[in-house]
Amino acid sequence: AEQSEDQERARRMNSVNPKYILRNYLVQIAIEQAQQKDFTEIERLLTLLRRPFDEQPDCAAYADEPPDWGRHLEVSCSS
Numbered sequence: 673a674e675q676s677e678d679q680e681r682a683r684r685m686n687s688v689n690p691k692y693i694l695r696n697y698l699v700q701i702a703i704e705q706a707q708q709k710d711f712t713e714i715e716r717l718l719t720l721l722r723r724p725f726d727e728q729p730d731c732a733a734y735a736d737e738p739p740d741w742g743r744h745l746e747v748s749c750s751s
Contacts (some may be wrong), residue, residue, distance in 0.1 A: 674677065687725065691724060691726070692720050692731065694717065694721060695738055697739065697741070700747075716731075
């Protein structure tokens with residue numbers, strides 16, 4: 673019974689907490705590539721984030737912890 677409760681709890685958590693979220697360092701990589709006229713990463717992120725709750729084995733790295741350089745990356749919105 674305890675295992676099924678744990679499985680149900682995990683199922684409920686996964687239904688409201690996306691596996692993939694748009695992180696600043698991912699955007700930074702996409703921006704830098706786009707500035708070089710390479711939009712591959714933007715397209716990849718768009719595809720990934722259309723289904724953020726789904727397991728996408730070919731995109732597992734996007735759910736990893738950010739690299740050291742991206743841990744404290746700050747962005748600003750200026751207009």
